Amino acid sequence: MRTRISKSQLQKLQKKYRTDESIGQLFGISRQAVHYLRKKYGISSVDNKNEKRNRELMEEYNSGVSGTKLARKYKLSVTQTYRIIHSFSGKNNGNQK
Numbered sequence: 637m638r639t640r641i642s643k644s645q646l647q648k649l650q651k652k653y654r655t656d657e658s659i660g661q662l663f664g665i666s667r668q669a670v671h672y673l674r675k676k677y678g679i680s681s682v683d684n685k686n687e688k689r690n691r692e693l694m695e696e697y698n699s700g701v702s703g704t705k706l707a708r709k710y711k712l713s714v715t716q717t718y719r720i721i722h723s724f725s726g727k728n729n730g731n732q733k
Contacts, residue, residue, distance in 0.1 A: 641670075643677040650674075654682050693717070694724045 641649070641663065649659045656670035674681065693706050707717040
């Protein structure tokens with residue numbers, strides 16, 4: 637049986653459940669399947685809305701808090717935490733003289 641999720645339904649689900657994984661669990665489908673639907677419908681991920689969280693994470697990281705502790709605090713995977721750190725590091729390197 638194929639799960640059908642409309643664009644408007646997916647937008648509402650994303651506001652309530654926030655992550656592709658949570659939505660996938662609700663429908664018994666994979667995180668990747670939800671990601672595919674978002675891309676198909678042209679819906680941005682919630683990650684794009686996490687600038688404030690990412691800035692706070694970077695401030696703490698720059699003050700000496702480990703990536704592992706930050707991952708636990710922000711309920712992210714360690715990999716995602718370091719992806720954010722490297723993303724900000726790359727932005728800052730371009731601005732340095």
